[in-house]
Amino acid sequence: MPAAPFGERSLRVFPGGSLGEYNLPPELAVVLARGEGATVWDADGRRFTDMTMGWGSVLLGHAHPRIVEAVTRQAALGSNFAYVSEPALELGEEIMRAVVCAERVRFCASGTEATAYCVRLARAATGRRFVLKFEGAYHGANELGTVSLFPRRLLEFPHAEPTSAGLPSSAVTDVLVAPFNDLDTTRAIVDAHRRDLAAIVVEPLHRCTTPEPGFLDGLRQLATGAGSLLVFDETVTGFRLAYGGAQQYYGVRPDLAALGKALGGGYPLGAVVGRADVMDLVREDRIGDDRYVWFASSLGGSAVSTAAGLAALAVLRTEGSYDQLFDAGARVRAGLGAALTDSGIEATVQGDGPLAAVVFTKGPVRDYRDTLGADRTRSRAFLLGLFRRGIFLNPMSTKFYLSLAHRREDIAAFLDAVRETLRADVRA
Numbered sequence: 001m002p003a004a005p006f007g008e009r010s011l012r013v014f015p016g017g018s019l020g021e022y023n024l025p026p027e028l029a030v031v032l033a034r035g036e037g038a039t040v041w042d043a044d045g046r047r048f049t050d051m052t053m054g055w056g057s058v059l060l061g062h063a064h065p066r067i068v069e070a071v072t073r074q075a076a077l078g079s080n081f082a083y084v085s086e087p088a089l090e091l092g093e094e095i096m097r098a099v100v101c102a103e104r105v106r107f108c109a110s111g112t113e114a115t116a117y118c119v120r121l122a123r124a125a126t127g128r129r130f131v132l133k134f135e136g137a138y139h140g141a142n143e144l145g146t147v148s149l150f151p152r153r154l155l156e157f158p159h160a161e162p163t164s165a166g167l168p169s170s171a172v173t174d175v176l177v178a179p180f181n182d183l184d185t186t187r188a189i190v191d192a193h194r195r196d197l198a199a200i201v202v203e204p205l206h207r208c209t210t211p212e213p214g215f216l217d218g219l220r221q222l223a224t225g226a227g228s229l230l231v232f233d234e235t236v237t238g239f240r241l242a243y244g245g246a247q248q249y250y251g252v253r254p255d256l257a258a259l260g261k262a263l264g265g266g267y268p269l270g271a272v273v274g275r276a277d278v279m280d281l282v283r284e285d286r287i288g289d290d291r292y293v294w295f296a297s298s299l300g301g302s303a304v305s306t307a308a309g310l311a312a313l314a315v316l317r318t319e320g321s322y323d324q325l326f327d328a329g330a331r332v333r334a335g336l337g338a339a340l341t342d343s344g345i346e347a348t349v350q351g352d353g354p355l356a357a358v359v360f361t362k363g364p365v366r367d368y369r370d371t372l373g374a375d376r377t378r379s380r381a382f383l384l385g386l387f388r389r390g391i392f393l394n395p396m397s398t399k400f401y402l403s404l405a406h407r408r409e410d411i412a413a414f415l416d417a418v419r420e421t422l423r424a425d426v427r428a
């Protein structure tokens, strides 16, 4: 089937007709025109229930009035000065109140940048080369995030494999890869590299795989024991699993953390936060010093993005907001589980808080290798079937992001589409 007119134009301009990922067949290529709450409309007026919400960057819902008001006010006062503005200062102060490890804050414009800066800071602070990541973890489109993200070959740990072409060889040779939730293997890798290990970088909720009790604590001890830094990539978990992020939720304090997505209330924003002695390596009065870390950008911490972030955090601080987010996530996970059980299709539902994911394998899923037996044909049929039935999502990922705007009707519409898709499009 040919693409609809807007989709056709988009396919002519953008590689794959997208801004990144999606990989929709041409006939499904759409162009979005508008969003409100948990609904988006395409340029042809077709309505979708949004189950990806700007990949989790829009935690309050599209066009939330408090954010629209804050952004409109700030836009009239100047959108960006590449310098500290009042909203940037207030948001920085609020982050320090909210996030346990945040003794200092520096803004950037995305989670990709934030995690890359964490790695640079860790190498500079320790004078060491290696960074340990967990197989299958995404840390943004930077070097660390695109190594051993979807490894095709199962190399022996800790060997890394590039998932993107075009990386320098050091992106692979300076990364050690460990299996998530396997403290013994991780310990052995750390022990073998303890003099050269700059950091352990972890998504505390690894994609949607939950950490087993003691795992994050164990990483904390391993990092401290080796004189390495523990870095939490909280791009997803920050302000989502709890107001204070995963470090509050799981009770483990990292040395540095990367923030993004929800922090900006749907506007481009990221931040690195952490120990003052490490963060102060970016002070410009240190230029010329061997350990000085270059960290600056034209749009990092823009006035308009930080105004949006402040408005978002004010809403998230209101009584009951996390109960609402967790309730939405729990309903979606329970509904998915029931629909899959009724369909007789083997699958594992994952996630926590306002996050859910489906892996088409029996489970349990503790790490990346447990997902390798997953039926990718079913997964693709499931996601495209949902898309065809009016669920907006990224068909390259079964990760669903809920928001404060997802009402019971939205969740019911999603679960109806799930049942219909499993019945019609996914073979048991």
Ligand SMILES: Cc1ncc(COP(=O)(O)O)c(C=O)c1O
Residues within 6 Å of the ligand: 055, 110, 111, 112, 113, 115, 138, 139, 140, 141, 203, 233, 235, 236, 260, 261
């Ligand atoms: C854990 C994690 N880190 C980093 C990133 C990159 O963030 P951004 O897309 O804002 O650059 C993502 C994006 O999905 C992510 O999930």
